Amino acid sequence: MKALPNAARLRTRDLAVVGVDGLRGRPLRAVLSALGIAIGVAAMIGLVGISTSSRAGLIADIEKLGTNLLTVEPGTTLTGKDSELPKSAEDMVSRVPGVTSVSAVGKVEDATARRTDKIDADTTNGIAVQASRTDLLKTLGGKMRSGTFLNAATSKYPVVVLGTDAAGRLGIDRAGAHVYIDGRWFMVVGILDEVDLAPEVDRAALIGWSYAEKLGFDGNITTLYEKSTDATVDKVRSVLGYTVNPEHPEEVAVSRPSDALTAQAAAERTFNALFFGLGAIALLAGGVGIANIMVISVLERRQEIGLRRSLGATRGQIRLQFLTESVTLSALGGAAGVLIGLGTCVGYAVYRGWPTVLPADAIVGGALAAVLIGALAGVYPARRAANLTPTEALATN
Structure with a gap:
């Protein structure tokens, strides 16, 4: 008997297409799921950015007014x-x-x-x-x-x-x-x-x-x-x-008198840790929402999973498909959150006449945290989808 050929590997481009197609089939659900991540990242970047710009404005005032x-x-x-x-x-x-x-x-x-x-x-x-x-x-x-x-x-x-x-x-x-x-x-x-x-x-x-x-x-x-x-x-x-x-x-x-402004600038710097914490809590809530949506997605797409397994897809490919969907969903929410947060930061700084200081640490940290949370949120649903056998997946309840 002739041995079956090894399953073809999913290329990165194909993986991205499969992940995006999974989200495109349920656009409203994807948007609502990504909204939690977007709010978390926007809160983190917006609050830290406003605090940083405010502190820069105070420092500029101190330099202009002098300390003498x-x-x-x-x-x-x-x-x-x-x-x-x-x-x-x-x-x-x-x-x-x-x-x-x-x-x-x-x-x-x-x-x-x-x-x-x-x-x-x-x-x-x-x-x-x-x-x-x-x-x-x-x-x-x-x-x-x-x-x-x-x-x-x-x-x-x-x-x-x-x-x-x-x-x-x-x-x-x-x-x-x-x-x-x-x-x-x-x-x-x-x-x-x-x-x-x-x-x-x-x-x-x-x-x-x-x-x-x-x-x-x-x-x-x-x-x-x-x-x-x-x-x-x-x-x-x-x-x-x-x-x-x-x-x-x-x-x-x-x-x-300038000591009071200096102390105020120092106090605002300490609030950054609090703002990061508030953003992290919102991100975790968004991650729970994505995990919940991905679990529901696995239940709804059992026949798709069974069909792909029957056509030769491996457990690893199924696992990677759903993990990619979760990360893509979170990354899109993170990107939207970055844009919203930056817009809020810049707009408020211009309104108050402060120097516009973009919080690079919050931008990078928020984007990476969104991707990481998306990956963590997708681990369990991806494993659950991968562990389904073709017979179980194609069976109707």
């Missing part, structure tokens, strides 16, 4: 009471080597800024009335959104410059309007842009230092702002407490 601005505020005494900065603090700090500019604000106690005199005096809207030096804008590196800042002439009169948040809360969008402060009308001569390194200024109504004294301002400094050269900022920071209050330097609180 320091703030000095009153601390607490040994008895727990609020301390005060000496009125000579500005002059003393300006003499420190490396210091390039010094300015200050002081809170005008019991004064509130209101849109009209009809509003209750106790309604503050979170706006602090602050006496301001005329060089505050220069020291902070701020910009005007509308109008001009206080100068030597206007600071002697009832005029006010509003921080961006204060203007919004008062419903004022341009210079020339009036607000009611401590029983008298003040003309708004300017509105500030957002000051990233001094958010407290965004919520303030700034009036001239000399005019504030007419409202009972005692001249005490609430916050002193100091800017030095990049090379000397650390050295200046180490001596500011002793310079401002030589007798009690421990009662002086010195901080660098």
Whole structure:
């Protein structure tokens, strides 16, 4: 008797055609199955990409704003009471080597800024009335959104410059309007842009230092702002407490506003691991869905399997066919997820004005994870299909 010839090997191209044909026969099911993988990969890439772009935007802001601005505020005494900065603090700090500019604000106690005199005096809207030096804008590196800042002439009169948040809360969008402060009308001569390194200024109504004294301002400094050269900022920071209050330097609180942005950038980096985890969970759920669909596919295609086995297909070829279908289905979902995730990342970064940073690790990791999960999800259905004998597969239930 003549021996039967060995079964022909499936070429890669033929294998791909068989795998795609298996999915094309049930397109809606294939799309819904791949959707779980697409959502997982898109979530991973989109979230990590947004976090990475946000961090890049913060770093760019830090580089633009600089790290050479320091703030000095009153601390607490040994008895727990609020301390005060000496009125000579500005002059003393300006003499420190490396210091390039010094300015200050002081809170005008019991004064509130209101849109009209009809509003209750106790309604503050979170706006602090602050006496301001005329060089505050220069020291902070701020910009005007509308109008001009206080100068030597206007600071002697009832005029006010509003921080961006204060203007919004008062419903004022341009210079020339009036607000009611401590029983008298003040003309708004300017509105500030957002000051990233001094958010407290965004919520303030700034009036001239000399005019504030007419409202009972005692001249005490609430916050002193100091800017030095990049090379000397650390050295200046180490001596500011002793310079401002030589007798009690421990009662002086010195901080660098840019440290908050740096900490925020570092915190966002730690969230990447969480975002990877969320994407992985979605991918696993998608993998379970693919495994379920492939098991159903094996049950529905028993006659096809039996016919192919009868025509000489080996167990390995059947196993490889269904494994290819599973991997192809997962890979298509992964590719769709990559495109969706990248589109989300780029679109949101452009909307927020951040640098667009594509997360290469998330893109590569998401794509590889999709293929790996597809392979794992297809192992059991493929083995089940391969273990069917032609007689079992062709038998009708």
